[in-house]
Amino acid sequence: MNSTELKRALLADPTHLEPEQLRALEQDGELRAYFNEALELDGLIHQALQVAVPEDLEERLQTINCGEAANTTSSVLPTWLKGAALAASLGMVMMGYQLLGHGSLPDEIIAHIQHEPASLMSDHPVDIRDVKALFADFDLQLKAPLGKVTYLTRCRIHGRSGIHMVLDTAQGRVTVLLIPSTKMDEMTEVQGDGLEGYVLGLRNRFAMAIIGQTGQPLMQVERLMRDALAIQSKA
Amino acid sequence: MGMNRKQRYEQLVRDYGGDMYRVALWLSRDPAIADDVVQEAYARAWKSIDKLKDIHAAKSWLLTIVRREHARLYERKRLETVDMDDVILEAPQDSDPAQRDTIRTLRLAISQLDDKYRLPLVMQVFGGYSCQEIADELDCSTSAVMTQLFRARQKLKVALTDDSDNGQGVVHELY
Known part of the structure; x- marks a missing residue:
């Protein structure tokens, strides 16, 4: 791939980088500057597309389309939590959910967890095959058990498609976010809204955030993740 | 359960x-x-x-x-040209004025993109799809999707550049 083709590919999709592109970025300062510019534009595009959603949309979708079930009382979340979830999501819309380049990574991590309050509510263990399958999409292999995973999804954070996972540990629920193609030179604290933790680099390939309630011990989870994860090298 | x-x-x-x-x-x-x-x-x-x-x-x-x-x-x-509602174009009031202008400019530019450019862009942003995944969904080639996304972003970049004080802003070469 020559320089023109590389730039074309980087501008077209700055969040899914091929090994060849990563190597070129490491070696070429001008290309890195171009890439940073493409990332900045990507962040602005994300912000621009996040238009406000009608406040009653969720309620309408729940009641109109789910008529036969709407009269029952069982639900994933209790009513007061549903309200909190709705308020949180609407709040995020109102403040213009900050994506890549427009808020620090720690702030984005807190905002992201707040944006998905249901992630901390589920008791249902995620099938290990699903865990392995999603991890494989990111060239990650499980070489040791993770314990009880109660939430797992692919999500977009810091402008990249990553993994959002919640582990149910003896000390309570711990959120783990794995963000690919994100280098972290040092561990950075994450704090806000009753949540606390840190984000650190994982072999120069991922940023890994480990977040719990304030005061919750997290080192064990970090060790667990380090022991359990193997990053497959790309050809 | x-x-x-x-x-x-x-x-x-x-x-x-x-x-x-x-x-x-x-x-x-x-x-x-x-x-x-x-x-x-x-x-x-x-x-x-x-x-x-x-x-x-x-x-x-x-x-x-x-x-x-x-x-x-x-x-x-669908009509050929559509005027986006001001409510949609308007960025959140709590953002700073310069940022608001940038978002408004981008929203207008996105709304004016041809469908062939806007659709893959929307799929990429909201679905987190790669070019290959978009190509699979739209049943076209990966290189075609890459070209569409490149041109979409190129147009948006130009819109932002044009908007920045008639050329006083930094104009970057696209290649």
């Missing part, structure tokens, strides 16, 4: 309802149409939710339904 049908549906609404509305809005560029599309799409999702075997594929599944529903209901009726 796994979630039952209703719980799965509720989760789909909670997790993705907002984004699916936004997808419909950027495809149609009309809030009323977007509302219709997203409601029809969720009605279809409810009916066929048992076919959704992997909850982690839900967003992609919904996005496909919304895209097809929009095509089914409105694509043929």
Whole structure:
């Protein structure tokens, strides 16, 4: 791939980088500057597309389309939590959910967890095959058990498609976010809204955030993740 | 015990309802149409939710339904030029004025992109798709998608550059 083709590919999709592109970025300062510019534009595009959603949309979708079930009382979340979830999501819309380049990574991590309050509510263990399958999409292999995973999804954070996972540990629920193609030179604290933790680099390939309630011990989870994860090298 | 049908549906609404509305809005560029599309799409999702075997594929599944529903209901009726509602173009009032202008400029530029550029861009942003995945969804080549995304972003970049004090802003070469 020559320089023109590389730039074309980087501008077209700055969040899914091929090994060849990563190597070129490491070696070429001008290309890195171009890439940073493409990332900045990507962040602005994300912000621009996040238009406000009608406040009653969720309620309408729940009641109109789910008529036969709407009269029952069982639900994933209790009513007061549903309200909190709705308020949180609407709040995020109102403040213009900050994506890549427009808020620090720690702030984005807190905002992201707040944006998905249901992630901390589920008791249902995620099938290990699903865990392995999603991890494989990111060239990650499980070489040791993770314990009880109660939430797992692919999500977009810091402008990249990553993994959002919640582990149910003896000390309570711990959120783990794995963000690919994100280098972290040092561990950075994450704090806000009753949540606390840190984000650190994982072999120069991922940023890994480990977040719990304030005061919750997290080192064990970090060790667990380090022991359990193997990053497959790309050809 | 796994979630039952209703719980799965509720989760789909909670997790993705907002984004699916936004997808419909950027495809149609009309809030009323977007509302219709997203409601029809969720009605279809409810009916066929048992076919959704992997909850982690839900967003992609919904996005496909919304895209097809929009095509089914409105694509043929679409006008060539659409004036975006000011409410849509307006950025949040709590952002700083310069940022607001930037977002407004970008929203206008996105709304004016040809469908062939706007659709892959919307799929990329809301679905987190790679070029290959978009190509698979749209049944075209990866290189075609890359070209469309490159041109879309190039046009948006030019729109931002044109907007920055008639050339006083830094103009970067695209190649």
